[in-house]
Structures are given as structure tokens and as C-alpha cells.
Amino acid sequence: MNTLQWSGLLLLAVIAGAVVPFQSAINANLSRGLGHPLWATLASLLVSLLVLLPIIIALRLPLPSLAFFSKAPLWMWAGGVFGVCFVALAVMLLPKLGASGFVVLALTGQVMASMVLDHFGLFGLVEREVTLPRLAGALLVVAGVVLIQMSAVPGKSLVAPG
Numbered sequence: 001m002n003t004l005q006w007s008g009l010l011l012l013a014v015i016a017g018a019v020v021p022f023q024s025a026i027n028a029n030l031s032r033g034l035g036h037p038l039w040a041t042l043a044s045l046l047v048s049l050l051v052l053l054p055i056i057i058a059l060r061l062p063l064p065s066l067a068f069f070s071k072a073p074l075w076m077w078a079g080g081v082f083g084v085c086f087v088a089l090a091v092m093l094l095p096k097l098g099a100s101g102f103v104v105l106a107l108t109g110q111v112m113a114s115m116v117l118d119h120f121g122l123f124g125l126v127e128r129e130v131t132l133p134r135l136a137g138a139l140l141v142v143a144g145v146v147l148i149q150m151s152a153v154p155g156k157s158l159v160a161p162g
Helices: 001-034 037-060 066-071 075-121 132-152
Strands: none
Touching: 001 037, 001 075, 037 075, 075 132
16 A cells, blocks of 8 residues: 555544544534434434435445345444444533543543454454553553543643633
């Protein structure tokens, strides 16, 4: 893979992360309008389905093999459960923690879980050992999360008022 392709992938990953606070903030407002976070979660996932189906049809993707459905281990279907969990928790927590508070705490969980997934090569991932530099990088991200959260809490500023 050349540098331009690699850069494109990195940019797409940044965009994937950038949509999270927008999605969460919009869904939090939807929750207030619909009266409960779970209704907003359902609405969000239904809109996702309505957006995705025409794309699948436009790309003329072949139907998946029915044999796969019976052979696939149960854990392969957990992605949908995790999706509901993330969207519902985002809807509930973002109004209380703020966009930056929610995202940095969610990022902390993502970094920690990712390190475990990589280290053990879980779910078919390539094993990437937790080395000292990787651990230091993860700790720096978590330290950044702490700094962002502390500065967002009234009365807990790290800088003395001037």
C-alpha cells in the first residue's frame, strides 16, 4: 500500500471518529423529542437501515450465502448488540457529560479495548503485542482524556484564575 492510499485510510478513520459527536448530539436531541433514549436509538438505527439499503441495491451487491447464517458463530452477530449499546449510551450520556466529555471517555474505552483485542488477536485480528511504546501512547491518550475532563468540570480547572 503506498503512502497516498495509507493517508486516505487514516483520513477516513479520522472522519469516522469525527461523526461520533455529531451523531450523538443529534440523537440526544431526538431523544428529547421522542421522549426516551431508546426510541431515539431505534429511530437512529432505522434511518441507518433506510440509508444503507439503497446503497447496497445501487452497488448491486450479491446476497450473502444463506449457509453462512447457519454456520456463523453466535459472537459474529454481537456487532448489532454493541451498536445499540453505543448509540443508546451516547444518547443518554452526551447531554450529561457534554460532547467532548463523552467522546474522550468513549475513546478511552476504545483504546483500552483495542489494546486487548490487538494483543490477543481476538476475533481474527492480527496479534499486535502490547509493547512499552504502545502502552505509553495509550496512557498519553488517557492522560489527555483526564486533562480534557478536568478542565470541563466547574471548579476543577488546572489553571488558577487570573
